[in-house]
Amino acid sequence: MFKKTAQVLSLMTFLAVAACVTVNIYFPAAQVEKAAENIVDDIYGTDAQQPAKTSKDSSSLAHFLAFMTPCEANAQGVTESDIEGLKQSNSAIRGLKQTIATDHQQLIPYYESGNIGINKSGLVELRNNDGMDIAATAKVRRLIAQDNKTREKLYEEVAASMNIPGSEIQKVVTIFTEVWQKKAPAGWWIQDGAGNWKKK
Template identity: 80%
Template sequence: MIKKTAQVLTLMTLFAFAACVTVNIYFPAAQVEKAAEDIVDDIYGTDAQQPINNKDSSSLPSFLAFITPSAAHAKDVTESDIEGLKQSNSAIRGLKQNIAADHQQLIPYYNAGNIGINKSGYLELINKKGLSLPDTAAVRRLISQDNNTRKKLYAEVAASMNIPGSEIVKITNIFTEVWQKKAPAGWWIQDASGNWKKK
């Protein structure tokens, strides 16, 4: 009898453990993709050769309004949660504008084939043709600055949607796909195997 009770308790413990392990964390892929598309459209503009307006006259405000209720529909949302969301949305706007400003300086280097979008969605110097030493140093600084801003942007997108930091890789992957898909013809992108090709 004692042996049987011990077996039942062991089985119950295993089932309880399995139930805990199989809990899936919801990842809002569609919302992240919408964010990526809105932000990348704002940065690239309708014509990558022309300067874009850094003001939020585009779709970003509608995206920010879109994520606010979805991120806050959990029970017992507090005022501090809402305040945190507002701060995050403001941070996204600022980061987007920083990337847009860098982008305007980087367009000639995209068009000349000096830089490309790598398989991780970040910028990379791939060709120094036509660049002087000071030009190369300036491009490297811009690339580093832009890539750092992108990392911060992904973290803020995660914060705005209450996505755990452990899921940043998924956000980065979605943005990578959008950066590359929306890049104009003639720009260089790196495929998943590490090969560079001209769009």
Template identity: 45%
Template structure:
């Protein structure tokens, strides 16, 4: 009987030890990510039309060059709140997204382009667009979505977290929350609605 109790106790202690070893509290800097998302999305949405904007439907030919230049040039000191994150790569990606945004504003306004539940952009419909415009808008959307994925990875890296998916989720909510009235956003359940 004592052997049975001691085996049971040993098994219980082993289970508790394994459970304690497996329980890992991974820190996710939610406040910093949220503050960074707020600042970046506000900057992108507030970029004045015409500044850095290429003609409608034409991708900027020098956006890659500007992004590369921002990566190798000395960092400009920016007054930031303590909880925002920025570096040359993040600023370059933000600028690229802002340029894409300016080209896409007419398509947001017409309802052709919407902000998906995951924060990416989507061509909702091609009503009123020529075949060339559809192709051009799709190229801009693809470039913008790639820049957004890279931005989330850079923000995660700057905050020393590997949880890029959680960073993207925070940004997705922010892109949709700060979208202008009249733009189309996709709800978490997949339904599209005009804001």
């Protein structure tokens, strides 16, 4: 009897550990993609040429939390005590998104001329300085550096808001990269995974 009880307890312990492992390796790819699509849509504008739309929360994170099932919530590690932190994250994301949108409006002419493109890391990259003098080149370099720094912070904030560990931040970057490039208008330059540039 004692032996059987011990076996049952061992099995329960194993299942509990397995469940924890499952929770730890869960990555909310669909939620990250939805957030990325909403953020990129707002920054590009409906026709990718207009200023970003303004909204109270277009990052979709509030919707993500509202519609999560209990299992998904547990997998994410989201508890009531996390809600305030998530609200702060949403506010930070909105601020970062607006900064990128402001920079984006200044960068549009350089996307259209082919001077800059979206690289394989989801960042803006100077491809050439054709038609630009020294002052214009310096200005674009400053804008690119500022924009990329903000993008990196955005990726980190989105990951933090969904309790995604730092070790998996590259998955967030990959999803955002795909969305930036997919939603870029025709005529812009994008870089594939092998480092080759092509015009959409």
